[in-house]
Amino acid sequence: MANLNIKLVKSLNGRLEKQIRTAYSLGLRKIGDVTVQPDNDCTRGKIAKIGYLLQVTEVK
Numbered sequence: 001m002a003n004l005n006i007k008l009v010k011s012l013n014g015r016l017e018k019q020i021r022t023a024y025s026l027g028l029r030k031i032g033d034v035t036v037q038p039d040n041d042c043t044r045g046k047i048a049k050i051g052y053l054l055q056v057t058e059v060k
Contacts, residue, residue, distance in 0.1 A: 002039045003059045008032065010053040022049050 008028040012020050026046055027035040036059060037043045047056055 003036050004039050004043060004047075005034065005036055005057045005059045006047070007034045007055040008053060009055045012053070015050075015053075019050050019053075022046050023053065028054075 006026055006028065008023060008031055011031055012023055012029075015023075023029070026037060026043075027033070039058070047054060
């Protein structure tokens with residue numbers, strides 16, 4: 001199974017609480033934070049919610 005490299009590229013300041021909690025659940029707290037998550041439906045759903053704040057690349 002592939003993994004996704006997820007980087008927070010925009011600030012969480014002024015965002016809705018649900019969006020902030022979604023970023024925290026991915027392990028992203030500050031601009032520039034990077035995490036590797038499994039490529040599954042749960043992770044894809046979180047990315048869909050806050051995708052405009054993220055940079056996502058696939059890792060094999």
